[in-house]
Amino acid sequence: MKLFVFEQEQFVPGRPADIWNFFADPANLKIITPPYMGFDIASDAGQRTFAGQIISYTVRPLLGIPLSWITEITHVEEGLSFIDEQRFGPYRFWHHRHLFAKAKGGVLMTDTVHYGLPLPLFENTINELIVRPKLEQIFAFRRKKIEELF
Template identity: 30%
Template sequence: MSRFEVVTLVPAPPEVVFDVSLSVELHASSMRHSGERAVAGVTSGLLGLGDQVTWRARHFGLTWHMTSTISAYDRPASFVDEQVRGPFRRWHHAHAFEPADGGAATLMTDVIDFTAPAGPLGALADLLVLRRYMTKLILLRNAHIERAAGEDQSRSW
């Protein structure tokens, strides 16, 4: 099992960052390089507690499908998305949002716990490539969230 954490300071209040983080459209645009898009379940708007979405994307030259659900939701402090079906043996992504700079900014923390598929081969892939690749994806997504939340705080996500 791998675990990593990414902390990002976003120049927008927690309510805005929380909502932006649950936007299906924003997620898809942040992963545009992999062609990621929602193909089943909730395919537009904001995700909420119990919602499921199936994503299709291309990584490592292969097309993958992953269905995840919002398993915990405490607006605007935190939410969790977990894989229901997909390429990982386990995927658990906790998102936390803490006010910073008197509430004008948000300290956004992502804690990702995952287990690669394929037993020992998956563990080796994790060690050599997967953890670094997944960290890069979260950093790219967070940079996109930072730009979107800062651009237009009045926009309804």
């Protein structure tokens, strides 16, 4: 299986504790996800991210077709980082590290996503034509929304 990597950095102005608290609340994922994705949290995720947390979502990334996606928060370093990993869903592999580094006037937030795709014979083509552009689109929306919020 080939692993692809998507990475994005964004400076977020504000108090680091406020920024962390926003991103550590799973309910806020809906706010920073494009509406066309039809993102809904299907489980009671609670109000604070913690290691071992299981979160179940419904997403509609292509043609409005609903997909179930279940992730586990595998690591949390309070105020610094957390990792979510797919347990069931559209990817063969999904590992998303959210890193929050204090910077003058705010936080430098870095998202690093390692992902593997189904259909190994066509994974490069699927990534180039569908998955990578979709991730770029989702994270561009997220970037803009975060700029509006902070």
